[in-house]
Amino acid sequence: MQARPSLPSWQKLTRLAGEKKHQHMNDLFAADSERFNKFSLELPGLLLDYSKNLIDDETMSVLFALARETDVAAWREKMLRGDKINQTENRAVLHTALRRRSEQPLMVDGENITAQVQSQLVKMEAFVNQVRQGHWLGYSGKRITDIVNIGVGGSNLGPQMVTEALKHYSDNSVNMHYVSNVDGAQIVEILRPLDPQKVLFIVSSKTFTTTETLLNARTALNWLISASFDETAVAKHFVAVTANKENAVKFGISQENIFDIWDWVGGRFSLWSAIGLPVALDLGFDKFKALLDGADNMDRHFVQAPPEQNMPVIMALLSVWNTTFLGAKSQAILPYDQTLHMLSSYLQQAEMESNGKSVSWHGDELDYATVPSIWGQLGINGQHAFYQYLHQSNNVVPADFIGSVTSVTPVKGHHETLMANFFAQTQALMTGVNEEEICADLKAKGREAPYIDAVAPHKVHKGNRPTNTILLKRIDPATLGMLIAAYEHKIFVQGIILQICSFDQWGVELGKGLAAKIQQELQAGETRVSHDCSTENLIHYYQKVSGGGAV
């Protein structure tokens, strides 16, 4: 297989990047009044404006050539038909099957996974209805009022992000809580006000081996048993979502309370499976289905549209352009709707755990930049915190601005103020303001020479900072499903172009293994394996101060 840097499109892009670095988007806009029409894409419910990137017709056409030369379409086909494209774990990658409306069988290792998915959806729906309608009762015969999801990473971020995003659509049949941190402070505070008779725990863990989740689940179980004095209470208060039934049963969860996921669903893409159970419990099953349908709409678009009109493909190409060719080191995710306040954390895992890698499929060291670090938070809060850096630091941070046309919670004047900021920021990041304009402005305000000379350089905004704007018609289950699926496919395409195994996460293993050893040392009050002198002394200090060990 041809190394990426030797592809004709790659070489052209390297040359174009050298040229484009000296251009300003202001000039590109001035030269082409059709720029918005050319570089934006509207799907039902969703608009992407990518015209505020350092691109022109030629750049885009070479980027599309890159998508073709790297066989994105063929890889997409392989993923969707269940080829084992997660090569290092020898697994298929089929999160799309979780939301597929087609009833056509899809075979993986001789099993029809369409039927498996359907049967879990049926099981989920029945369970959700029982709980929400008050037919699922706790050990003392009371209805469930509170759901506590215990899980971390993909078994937490997806459902929690969606629960927050769709709060408006909840009828508050149940109250949702999420425990992910093994710091006891979280679970203690969450359980404190709850009544054990009315709480249902969901232990969400694909592997059912994640230490933090199992410890939190054990604490929850003890809390329940010490209140109920009844071990059989567990069957009424604990369900699990896992691909490791055996461990869940060993833990004490009844067989019939276990919802399946499968090894062909990556943790960070698992929101659409029973990992989304908290969302379904909170919103009702029909709204959970609407979320899946929205994602399926995006899947269909991803499959059918040519690269030039394909939203996830365009998003991926721009990210490769900004990072690998123009040298950006990070990318900001800046949602403006309050309800999307967890989106950047969610995408952080989705993108960085998928593509934060530096060897190719073949295990060769890659000599080009792969993905940027993803960070961000609510844009409107960011404006008063880190936007200074976005506007004037000497690091260019491409950013995705995400907002909605219609507020789901309209309050007079608020949405216009929010969106005025939304539009103003991408404009300011792009156009900037030069010294001449600043001096003229200061003069017009009656300022004089020494002051103007001293201050003007500090007020210069160079602009030329790339942004994508994603405008949703409104935040609802289907549109949110589309948005998340668009990012999932973007990540996939990026991985293909950069030749990265996007669906494993070996980088998390080393730390996990060491933590397990150190945990034993902390429990025993002594060090048993050799560490570097920094780690060793930190452990000793901890043991000394906590009174748990000798130094």
Ligand SMILES: O=P(O)(O)OC[C@H]1O[C@](O)(CO)[C@@H](O)[C@@H]1O
């Ligand atoms: O669902 P599990 O198996 O508990 O894993 C939780 C998370 O931990 C990771 O494996 C990383 O350690 C993620 O990929 C995953 O989403």
